[in-house]
Amino acid sequence: MLKVEHLSMVYPDGTIALRDVSFEVKEGEFLGIIGLSGSGKSTLLRCINRLLEPSEGKIIWNGRDITHIDQSELRMVRREIGMVFQQFNLVKRSSVMVNVLSGRLGYTPPSWSLINRFSRADRALAVAALERVGIADKANNRADELSGGQQQRVGIARALMQQPKMILADEPVASLDPVLSHSILGYLEKLNKEDNITVLCSLHFLDLVQRYSTRVIGLRSGKLVFEGGKKDIAEISDSRFKEIYGEEAQRLGVE
Amino acid sequence: MTKGIAAPRPSLLHGILSLLVPGLGQFVVGARGRGSAIFASVVVLGGLSAWTISQKARFPDFSLSFVIFAKLVFATGLLLLFLVALRALVSRFILRDASLEAFSAYGMGILYFLALVVAGNQILATAGSAEQLAFVFGGTALFAAGSLAALWLWNVADAARIGGAGLGGHLPSLALPILLVCLLVFSLGYNITRVDLPKAITEYQDISILLPRILWPWRAAFAYDQEVVEETQLIQAPCPDGAIGPPSNEPQAGEPWISATPTCGEVGVRAITGGFEPGTLLTITGGGFVPGQTVNILWKNPIGNAFRPRGVGETEILINENGEFTSQLNIPDVVIPEATASGDQIHTLVVRQEDVEVFGWRFSDDMKLALVGMLETIMMGLMATFFGMILAFPISFLAARNLMAPIVSPLNGIVGGIVGLVAGIWLGSELAGRAAEALGGLANAPIQIFLIGAVLVIGLGYAGLTLAGRLFALMLERLGGAANDTISAILLAAMIAVPGYFLGRGFSRGVMSIVQGADIAAINEQNFAYAGAILLAVLTLLYAFRNRGGRGIPIGSIIYTTTRTILNILRSVEALIYAIIFAIWVGLGPFAGMLALTLHTVASLAKLYSEAIESIEPGPLEALNATGATRLQTIVYAVIPQILPPAISFTVYRWDINVRMSTIIGFVGGGGIGFIMLQWQRLYQWELVGIAVWLIAITVATLDYVSAEIRERTI
Numbered sequence A: 001m002l003k004v005e006h007l008s009m010v011y012p013d014g015t016i017a018l019r020d021v022s023f024e025v026k027e028g029e030f031l032g033i034i035g036l037s038g039s040g041k042s043t044l045l046r047c048i049n050r051l052l053e054p055s056e057g058k059i060i061w062n063g064r065d066i067t068h069i070d071q072s073e074l075r076m077v078r079r080e081i082g083m084v085f086q087q088f089n090l091v092k093r094s095s096v097m098v099n100v101l102s103g104r105l106g107y108t109p110p111s112w113s114l115i116n117r118f119s120r121a122d123r124a125l126a127v128a129a130l131e132r133v134g135i136a137d138k139a140n141n142r143a144d145e146l147s148g149g150q151q152q153r154v155g156i157a158r159a160l161m162q163q164p165k166m167i168l169a170d171e172p173v174a175s176l177d178p179v180l181s182h183s184i185l186g187y188l189e190k191l192n193k194e195d196n197i198t199v200l201c202s203l204h205f206l207d208l209v210q211r212y213s214t215r216v217i218g219l220r221s222g223k224l225v226f227e228g229g230k231k232d233i234a235e236i237s238d239s240r241f242k243e244i245y246g247e248e249a250q251r252l253g254v255e
Numbered sequence B: 001m002t003k004g005i006a007a008p009r010p011s012l013l014h015g016i017l018s019l020l021v022p023g024l025g026q027f028v029v030g031a032r033g034r035g036s037a038i039f040a041s042v043v044v045l046g047g048l049s050a051w052t053i054s055q056k057a058r059f060p061d062f063s064l065s066f067v068i069f070a071k072l073v074f075a076t077g078l079l080l081l082f083l084v085a086l087r088a089l090v091s092r093f094i095l096r097d098a099s100l101e102a103f104s105a106y107g108m109g110i111l112y113f114l115a116l117v118v119a120g121n122q123i124l125a126t127a128g129s130a131e132q133l134a135f136v137f138g139g140t141a142l143f144a145a146g147s148l149a150a151l152w153l154w155n156v157a158d159a160a161r162i163g164g165a166g167l168g169g170h171l172p173s174l175a176l177p178i179l180l181v182c183l184l185v186f187s188l189g190y191n192i193t194r195v196d197l198p199k200a201i202t203e204y205q206d207i208s209i210l211l212p213r214i215l216w217p218w219r220a221a222f223a224y225d226q227e228v229v230e231e232t233q234l235i236q237a238p239c240p241d242g243a244i245g246p247p248s249n250e251p252q253a254g255e256p257w258i259s260a261t262p263t264c265g266e267v268g269v270r271a272i273t274g275g276f277e278p279g280t281l282l283t284i285t286g287g288g289f290v291p292g293q294t295v296n297i298l299w300k301n302p303i304g305n306a307f308r309p310r311g312v313g314e315t316e317i318l319i320n321e322n323g324e325f326t327s328q329l330n331i332p333d334v335v336i337p338e339a340t341a342s343g344d345q346i347h348t349l350v351v352r353q354e355d356v357e358v359f360g361w362r363f364s365d366d367m368k369l370a371l372v373g374m375l376e377t378i379m380m381g382l383m384a385t386f387f388g389m390i391l392a393f394p395i396s397f398l399a400a401r402n403l404m405a406p407i408v409s410p411l412n413g414i415v416g417g418i419v420g421l422v423a424g425i426w427l428g429s430e431l432a433g434r435a436a437e438a439l440g441g442l443a444n445a446p447i448q449i450f451l452i453g454a455v456l457v458i459g460l461g462y463a464g465l466t467l468a469g470r471l472f473a474l475m476l477e478r479l480g481g482a483a484n485d486t487i488s489a490i491l492l493a494a495m496i497a498v499p500g501y502f503l504g505r506g507f508s509r510g511v512m513s514i515v516q517g518a519d520i521a522a523i524n525e526q527n528f529a530y531a532g533a534i535l536l537a538v539l540t541l542l543y544a545f546r547n548r549g550g551r552g553i554p555i556g557s558i559i560y561t562t563t564r565t566i567l568n569i570l571r572s573v574e575a576l577i578y579a580i581i582f583a584i585w586v587g588l589g590p591f592a593g594m595l596a597l598t599l600h601t602v603a604s605l606a607k608l609y610s611e612a613i614e615s616i617e618p619g620p621l622e623a624l625n626a627t628g629a630t631r632l633q634t635i636v637y638a639v640i641p642q643i644l645p646p647a648i649s650f651t652v653y654r655w656d657i658n659v660r661m662s663t664i665i666g667f668v669g670g671g672g673i674g675f676i677m678l679q680w681q682r683l684y685q686w687e688l689v690g691i692a693v694w695l696i697a698i699t700v701a702t703l704d705y706v707s708a709e710i711r712e713r714t715i
Helices: A041-048 A071-078 A096-104 A110-114 A120-132 A148-161 A178-194 A206-212 A230-234 A238-245 B012-020 B024-029 B032-057 B062-094 B105-118 B120-127 B130-137 B140-165 B175-192 B197-202 B204-208 B210-215 B365-398 B411-438 B446-479 B483-515 B518-546 B555-571 B575-586 B590-614 B618-626 B631-668 B673-682 B686-714
Strands: A002-010 A016-025 A030-034 A056-061 A081-084 A166-170 A198-203 A215-220 A223-229 B222-236 B257-261 B281-287 B294-300 B316-318 B325-330 B346-363
Touching: A002 A041, A016 A041, A016 A056, A030 A041, A030 A178, A030 A206, A041 A166, A041 A198, A081 A148, A081 B618, A096 A120, A096 A148, A096 B631, A110 B631, A120 A148, A148 A178, A166 A178, A178 A198, A178 A206, A198 A206, A206 A230, A215 A230, A215 A238, A223 A230, A223 A238, B012 B024, B012 B140, B024 B032, B024 B140, B032 B062, B032 B140, B032 B175, B062 B105, B062 B120, B062 B140, B105 B120, B105 B140, B120 B140, B140 B175, B197 B204, B204 B210, B210 B686, B222 B257, B222 B281, B257 B346, B281 B346, B294 B325, B316 B325, B346 B365, B365 B555, B365 B590, B365 B631, B365 B673, B365 B686, B411 B446, B411 B483, B446 B483, B483 B518, B555 B590, B575 B590, B575 B631, B590 B631, B618 B631, B631 B673, B631 B686, B673 B686
Parallel strands: A016 A223, A030 A198, A030 A215, A081 A166, A166 A198
Antiparallel strands: A002 A016, A002 A056, A215 A223, B222 B346, B257 B281, B281 B325, B294 B316, B294 B346
8 A cells, every 4th residue: 555665864954864764554554663762753654645755765655656746646645644643733722623624624625615614524524533532522622622632532533534544643642641542542443443544653662562553663763673563573572672772772661 | 350370471462463453462362253353343433433523523534533532542541551550559569469459440440430530631632622622522532532442451451361371261251341342332322412411401491381281281172162241332532512422321230231431532642753642531330240250341443443442541351259340441542534534433432251151161173183183093003004914914924934935846837837927917907907997997996996906916816826837837747858847947047037137227227327327328228138137047047957856946935035025124114204205105194104004014014923923833734734735724724723813912012003103104294193293383382282192192001001901812
């Protein structure tokens, strides 16, 4: 479904964020991406939907090279790929409903959406999405009145509005406490299993990766240093671990 | 003050270098920035001081004042050196320990200052005639020179110290020289702004009469109902033999009356030589008038002309508490015209009381005028804010770096876009012209035509920009390969050549005609125009080829920079100055003021809005981008909700400023209260000026409060 080939990314200030990363994602996978902060996880996810322009390499989405397509075509691709963020990235002053509906903008004719008009079907879809993440009763609250976990659920509902084939989740639980982490990842897992939405999710904690991913890739200083299935993660040796997380890292939280 | 145990020996060489050229010693040691700063300060401030003296004294040439100032610096420098030496001697021989200091650096400073005050005239005398110099620039030049001398000497000491110690340690503090520079600038400022404190005290009386009227002007704000009572008594004059004159009036009960005796007499005679013989003395009594107020006595001659008799008795009489009065009056000199000189001459004595009813007050016409002016002012501010807000809002997006910087367009898109934009605007204005004709001309339906025109021009321009950009890119894609980049580059160069042509022509008209004279420049005008076109075209080509295959042209950044520059220029000119221009353009009155304020408001609100946009959280923007929303959609859903509170706050604040500005914009013909106030001021109607001042103060203070409240609530 998604193929990343020899992807490299150099920021304008010269920081090399990704070096020659290649991997493939099959439909229905829950791909965990592990690595330290600054290892390039976020950059990788943002290169996939071209929020960041990669410097080299190819991104192939459903057999089509999308690395250089123009803005209008890119929008068509982006609306098939939902995204969930570490900081939720909700518009705090807008209502939960508007935040969720804004996930539908890629499908709405611009002129209508500019005056805040969404079709009945879109509104129904938004209610359904909110129900799915269990916060339909908060639809008219302002986004910043919600707790962190609830905000992230709004974020997921917004991604759901795109009726996506794939969801990119950039550290979706890093700003939440561990109990909520399972709840949020549980929703992603549900979408993955029930709706067959492919999920790419970057995570900090190995136990979370073990619990939720079907496959894992590991990044270190922008390089792909690990790739393996669920079993491989469980059997990561200390030396392997240090390869991914660096010499000074300590294992922690592994069951 | 801490003293190093082994303080390095100061370097004489560097000290001398800095004595000759300030800052040179430091520069040689390697403290380049410090050296240059010292040099620049001494040269600029010294030059400015000398120039100020020459301007004040109206010396015919600059060098004279320069010499005088140099002498002053030298003299004060010697004074300071003397004090420094004194301090060293006292430390050495009286305290008998070189490491002890006679007094601190601050003590030195105070001593130096006192010495300048005490020996001021003597020092001035060394530079020129003390009286003349003192008259021209008082003590300020002395202190300017003294500060400069101290700065210079500090610089020598500093160079010697740095030269001895090298750059290894950290450099000595700059607090002292900065203080000296401030002192110097202060003395110059004191001189240039002509501070004259005694004047503020001795000439207070000039304002003391006006001030109460300005501060408490309300008498002029009201008018009162008046009742005029006029009672008459007929008098015959001259009085022929046997005539008895008209009858004397009888007293009346309950209503005003007057009576006079006798009622027949002789008129006064004014001789050509200047003597005056008054006429018969009349005794006037009256009653039934309003007590406590005055009555006026008038004389009406036989043909009915009334005047106030002069020099024949009281004409303004106070009524007693019973409403009565008694007075005496000689019959004035009345020239009786020949034509009517026959028969009995019957004059009329008039007693007139203007009864002012205090409780029947209403606003005076002037007050009404002031209120109308104030309303005009408030509305002017309001309209300017409204239009400014509407125009500034879209512009602010172009001036927001975070929105514009990511916009990068391939060359093809830009070429097509420019063509489309120009074509769209042209088409839009053509259609707007047709629409205007259909609606019966601009004068007939101005608002409709403006709105239709704006919609057509902006809409079609935007449509052209996007459509043509895409179309052209598609067309070239068909051609494929490297060819399309080349074609776009050439087309872009050709397009840029057009403004290049006009820039070249402008250069010829604006610069070359000044340098060469208008005639020669006119001959070469075409050449410059073509040169400009070719130059810009070539530069564009070079740029396009260098960026070939890159990420495209950072058109967003280019638009951002251009917009910001224009806004900055517009904002740096005050609305008052725009008002001068618009008052000529559209005539005196509030419209000119409103336009001026609008222009300034657009510039400043656009900047404030764009700063609000720049400080939004980028997260939601990114999130919406990721959903596949268009740029306009992300703006509506992610940007506007975030900037709304600060934008409201800024707008209200600007409204506050605009009303404040519009009170004085009338001074240059912009209408409103200022316009009226200026006229009153020129007529020396100080009470009316006072009313205007009060109204302005009340309005601005109210608005200040209201706007603060609104702003507090929106954030």
